[in-house]
Amino acid sequence: MTTPNRPAPSKPLPRPANKALSKPFWDAAKRHELVMQRCNACSGWIFYPREQCPVCFSQDLGWAPVSGRGRVYAFTIVHQPGNPAFAGDSPYVFATIQLDEGVRVVSNVVGIDPHQVKVDMPVVATYDDVSPEWTLVKFQPTAS
């Protein structure tokens, strides 16, 4: 049985739990820049953005640019996406990236055959304008 008029499922856009808090991250992404939250009291990097530093409990937090360079810390090649909207992309790489600054994020590694991706491979940020409002920070291989 088919439902011919059903629209194709769309990929989820970011839905911030705290819009004002993570706005600097998403605004920077739209400018094709990568910024991270940083504690003004202990200088620690914070990801994901929080209202209070998880190391020293300071609420004096700011934002600072990061290099956008890092390495694949761990990855998985997704064949069975949790959300069917990603089915057309499969197989694709979902990875933990450790930035040179030491902070970790998860994202996709793109611009490479998924089966060529290796742990510890050097990568650099690349920007995917997925809608007029939202840009996702992804990563692609680079020379070390």
Next chain:
Amino acid sequence: MSLRGKAAIVGIGETPHKRDWPGRTMYGLCAEVAAQAIKDAGLKREDIDGLITFGSNVYPSTMAEYTGIRPIHFASQVGLMGSTSGVALTVAAGMVAAGVANYILFVAGGARDKDNPEASDRPSQVAGAMSEFITPFGPAAGANTNYGMMYSRHMYQYGSKPEQFAKFAVNQRFNAAKNPLAAMRDPITVDDVLNSRYVNEPLHLLECVMPVAGAIAFIVTTPERARTLRQPPVYLLGTGIAQGVEQSWLTPDFCTTPTAISAPRALEMAGYGIKDMQFAEFYDCYTILVGACLEDAGVCPKGEIGNWIDATDTTYKGSFPVNTDGGQLSAGQLNGTGASGCQQLVESVRQLRGEAGECQVAKHDLCIANFNGGSPSNECTVVLGTAAAL
């Protein structure tokens, strides 16, 4: 033992009460009062080793992740509406009196932001404090993503191989053939596992649990009462409860689970070493998790589970039986949070009583069982034994 005089409240925190509080979330407000209470008590963040959260969707691991508190000796949720804080105090008193943890923090709160309904007090929305940074990248179904990443990291860091992890699935299926309650009882080989389709590489289908319907239960009483009843008592000899964080890739070493803390603690309480254990029932949502948790419990040095499984017969007939009823990988994972790991507990009891039928292990006075939640985020390890092990 009476709890009278065995516990005290030593620190408090409270924010203003506001009808509308733009720009703040439940986790942010809870982090603030946690810091207040710690300061009020004259303690440091690192002193807090126990955490109780409220409701059913505010996980201690998420609260720990957000606040930076590390509840490595106790964690729980209490969800009893208006009586939650009193019950949590009672639970905490019992835990500190029993020496399970030293300083247990209870924290609860809620947000109201009329301009941002997303942030308002809806636990189902806030349970994942960082979903905006995960869902747009297309994670795999359920918990598969983080276990798949952990698997790739383990192979890189330690040189372990899929054909080694596959052996856990194969040996457990051998056991399941003798378990009439198991959903999957046909024997499988390492090749069968490696030839099954990838769910997300390097996880093959036969390395992941299949959800099933069913139910499971147990009853606890005092040793004195237990000795008057029908069945030989199975004694709790030791327990350890350690929380990591909700997104395990945020931890410094992705491949080390909180079992590295909970298992030694349970063994220490029991007065036994891992080598004394006659068999193990270890939560097994994925092969990689069984392997990583066994390493963390100390069956072999960290990272050497591949060589260990190559050299060890983990079937019910073997030198160190693991998941003697086939585990969740063969029996099927009972639907419902909490039901799934209970299989490992009930099978421990069956084995210790000598009532495990055709998959009965030869020596059955003392065992270790491990329970896991999250990615892995929440670990509890127990040591159980018969009267002979007391």
